[in-house]
Amino acid sequence: MGSRGAEVRRxxxxxxxxWILHCIWKLGGQATSQEIVEEINRSYGEAFxxxxxxxxxxxxxxxxxxxxxxxKGKSFVYATTLTEEEFQTQELERVRDVTFNGSFSxxxxxxxxxxxAEEREELKRVFEAYERDHPEDL
Numbered sequence: 172m173g174s175r176g177a178e179v180r181r182x183x184x185x186x187x188x189x190w191i192l193h194c195i196w197k198l199g200g201q202a203t204s205q206e207i208v209e210e211i212n213r214s215y216g217e218a219f220x221x222x223x224x225x226x227x228x229x230x231x232x233x234x235x236x237x238x239x240x241x242x243k244g245k246s247f248v249y250a251t252t253l254t255e256e257e258f259q260t261q262e263l264e265r266v267r268d269v270t271f272n273g274s275f276s277x278x279x280x281x282x283x284x285x286x287x288a289e290e291r292e293e294l295k296r297v298f299e300a301y302e303r304d305h306p307e308d309l
Contacts, residue, residue, distance in 0.1 A: 182234055190217075191227055194211055196251060196254075198210060201240060203248055204221045228249055232249075
């Protein structure tokens with residue numbers, strides 16, 4: 172894991188592909204297809220076959236988001252090439268670039284419109300803490 176896949180990718184990752192990534196992260200960054208099947212069932216209530224998961228893993232391997240890193244018995248072990256935080260940053264940048272024409276301020280404005288009063292207060296606290304902890308950025 173780490174910054175092996177740190178360059179920004181622009182290809183969209185589908186919902187079920189994201190489920191697989193989240194399951195691998197939840198399982199410590201590495202997992203077999205069978206472990207992923209079991210975790211998807213626990214976390215998302217969806218029943219997948221190992222073959223179905225392998226098909227999705229092939230797709231996200233082509234996108235450079237997972238790789239085979241060994242074997243456990245007869246099964247391949249898959250690892251993510253990005254941390255969860257790196258993936259989230261790349262997804263946010265992709266949405267900013269594709270949906271908001273590169274504008275973080277437009278993306279933020281769209282998000283803020285949908286926040287509850289409680290969520291807006293929490294966001295204010297996040298900004299205040301950032302400004303306090305990073306005065307050099309002001």
